[in-house]
Amino acid sequence: PDDFDVRTRVHEYGGGALGAGHGVVLACRWDDQRVHLIDGDEVRAVTPEPIAHHGIRWAAMTVLHGGAAFVAVRETHGADRLHPNVNVHGDDEAVNELVHVDLVSGECSVLVSGPDFVGGPWVNHGGSRIAWLQWNHPHMPWDAAELWIADLAGGAIAGAARVAGGTGSAVCDAAWDGDDRLVFCDDPSGWWNVYAWTPDGIERLQDEAVESGIPRWVSGDGCLAVVGSSPDGDRPADVFAATADRGSTHLRHIGVGEIPLAGVASISNPMAYGSDVVAVVGGPTIANAVVRIDPASGEWTPLSDAVPVPDGATGSVPVPITFGTPDGAVAHALHYPPASDTHVGPDDERPPLVVLSHGGPTSAARTSIHLTAQYWASRGFAVVDVDYRGSVGYGREFRDALRHHWGIHDVTDCVAAAQHLVERGLAHSDRLIIEGGSAGGYTTLLALCTTNVFAAGGDMFGVSDLRALATDTHKFESRYLDSMIGEWPAEEPTYVERSPLSHVATLTTPIIVLQGDEDEVVPPSQSEVIVDAMRAGGIAHAYLLFAGEQHGFRKPENIVRGVEARLAFYGRILGFEPFDQVELPEFVPGR
Known part of the structure; x- marks a missing residue:
């Protein structure tokens, strides 16, 4: 609908207000902060109506295999909080949790509660494992965010364990390669580089003095694209990252090198799309656009209307x-x-x-x-x-x-x-x-x-x-x-x-x-x-x-x-x- 304003108030900065997968499209509506299922012209609210205005907020909706449920970050305020959460100043704080939501009944089951903040989540191909970030006051997510993994079944998790991050390092993004390999960005070396977790341990995939990571101000922002991943994990996928190198940003094929993109000076939020990468690209004098990138050739094709730039304007090149x-x-x-x-x-x-x-x-x-x-x-x-x-x-x-x-x-x-x-x-x-x-x-x-x-x-x-x-x-x-x-x-x-x-x-x-x-x-x-x-x-x-x-x-x-x-x-x-x-x-x- 024309009056459907897609935006969330989680953390007040928002982000992650859209979720799609397995034939399901979800969106958080600004007016009521509820998650809505969008099916053509039909729009239906699937999360409970809050008691207070914007009392329940949602972000980072991830549709589960089969399309019957999703997991998301839920933030509850005031009268909508199910239990008290008092901060260092003695004031009531919002409660941030990871929640499983049934799309048919609307029933909500809490998966992760207790940390001051949660982020992600990321669910593997078969829906059997879930990964997420969590961090606590007084840290910000770029100070000491932990990466956790657990088994997922229905509306419950089991065997939750921390696998990376914490004091002295901060995981900022992750993506599954199959069901048993999780690629993520962490900075124990002093630089956000790419690593991979499997049940056998952690492997460092990148060792460079560049930043393959961004501060997690908003939900949904990421820097990783795992291309060619297969559910059984019979071969490692190609890993791409939006990397900052002394102030500039580019697309990097981890373990291979930078992919030159003609006319592009910045790239953000890469995602896998078949054998290609979809990302937002732009430059100091060209408009931002969502594009599809062929990693083999570096050729890219716009998929969206670009932010307009005045006709004939050449601009200043910084x-x-x-x-x-x-x-x-x-x-x-x-x-x-x-x-x-x-x-x-x-x-x-x-x-x-x-x-x-x-x-x-x-x-x-x-x-x-x-x-x-x-x-x-x-x-x-x-x-x-x-x-x-x-x-x-x-x-x-x-x-x-x-x-x-x-x-x-x-x-x-x-x-x-x-x-x-x-x-x-x-x-x-x-x-x-x-x-x-x-x-x-x-x-x-x-x-x-x-x-x-x-x-x-x-x-x-x-x-x-x-x-x-x-x-x-x-x-x-x-x-x-x-x-x-x-x-x-x-x-x-x-x-x-x-x-x-x-x-x-x-x-x-x-x-x-x-x-x-x-x-x-x-x-x-x-x-x-x-x-x-x-x-x-x-x-x-x-x-x-x-x-x-x-x-x-x-x-x-x-x-x-x-x-x-x-x-x-x-x-x-x-x-x-x-x-x-x-x-x-x-x-x-x-x-």
């Missing part, structure tokens, strides 16, 4: 850079030079620069098309998308470098990226801007409050008060700050010191703030305290609150409004009038 930091470390980034099909800047004028601070902070600058970066580049700005310490794609040591240093290394590296480009003559020292969303908004605010490098900033649903984030956020991230800042509440003074709100007395830089009014991850109060402080301090600013938006804007009109408002705001601050006919949001001038 250049990977590595630069030193004042404290003797190194960081990485993608530098986008200004690029317009119709306009160029004066030969003797250095361009303004927009520094992009990505979210997470356990995330990374992306080599797929970045429409925001392309927008700024097409308007005459240079852009640098910073992989500060803590970013993924460079191994565990680089990722762990931000532990207990969030608000320090990320700010240092963003400032260093801007100064590096200024020193090379690629940016104007008086026209530097920094912006970011969520964790990137936090880094943006702290950089603006504690340095005088930037002329303006853009904060999208950023964290201003770490104490509020520690005590008023969702379950998935409720202990994230233990590793990023320090254990709460024992390290409360550090939370105060690292909060942008504690430094607004020294803030003089104009900021535009964007916020969704339904954000459960970073509530509007986090933005409003910064806006109130700027108003009280007489600092030029603008504030846009978007109705019906959660953590990250999804409505096209709001995305457009957000970027155009920032262009108008930066124009006001830097003293130029945008060529685009954009409306300046309500502007509060400084004193």
Whole structure:
């Protein structure tokens, strides 16, 4: 139906809202968060109706052999929880479990309960074995996620055992090769590489200083495709992985090498499709699309309509850079030079620069098309998308470098990226801007409050008060700050010191703030305290609150409004009038 919005709220970030197999198609509907069976024009809810709004949420539906049942991650809240689960703060937490659901009766049987979080699941060809991930507070899934396997029969499991992951390593994806061989990604070496489990033990299939893995922010994201697998496992399948190598991503045939894909600079979510691989591919100047790849030749064929790119646009091709930091470390980034099909800047004028601070902070600058970066580049700005310490794609040591240093290394590296480009003559020292969303908004605010490098900033649903984030956020991230800042509440003074709100007395830089009014991850109060402080301090600013938006804007009109408002705001601050006919949001001038 046209009004069927497929999306799940598990972990608040969603993912894994669709499941298909054995002639069955399942989808989680946003309005009620129930799983629905889709059969042509017929749509039928198959999971119970929650007591509270969005009280029961589902993700990662995996249809079992025969198509009569599925297993999935279930997250229950409030009155819908069947048993209490109290977190470290003494508050009631959501309960995450692995559940078996009968598609005829709707009966739900709990398979795995007890861990704070579960992920996967993956069921072997014959339906006799199930694998899943589990992890506990205070760890995030990229810190110490365990891989478990059990026998599966009906709505019950037996013989559950941990086979990999845990303290010091984190399994992030898995896929069955037949009934008795499970391929998975783990990082005990410091790099996410590919391994295989059989009843006889574990074999390492990859030994490289590259990342065949991604942080498990959302359900359903993966990096493995097992091609040519047979139920009896009479021969090993070919294993392919989406691999990050120093910031770029490509398709790797494990044990063989990289598969060159013409015109492609990024690849994600590979899946087996017969003897081929289906994946999402794209590049900095080409649109993302679902494609079918012939691994033997590297030829690929689009299977979906691509994200549109303006007609005739060539775009800016980013250049990977590595630069030193004042404290003797190194960081990485993608530098986008200004690029317009119709306009160029004066030969003797250095361009303004927009520094992009990505979210997470356990995330990374992306080599797929970045429409925001392309927008700024097409308007005459240079852009640098910073992989500060803590970013993924460079191994565990680089990722762990931000532990207990969030608000320090990320700010240092963003400032260093801007100064590096200024020193090379690629940016104007008086026209530097920094912006970011969520964790990137936090880094943006702290950089603006504690340095005088930037002329303006853009904060999208950023964290201003770490104490509020520690005590008023969702379950998935409720202990994230233990590793990023320090254990709460024992390290409360550090939370105060690292909060942008504690430094607004020294803030003089104009900021535009964007916020969704339904954000459960970073509530509007986090933005409003910064806006109130700027108003009280007489600092030029603008504030846009978007109705019906959660953590990250999804409505096209709001995305457009957000970027155009920032262009108008930066124009006001830097003293130029945008060529685009954009409306300046309500502007509060400084004193």
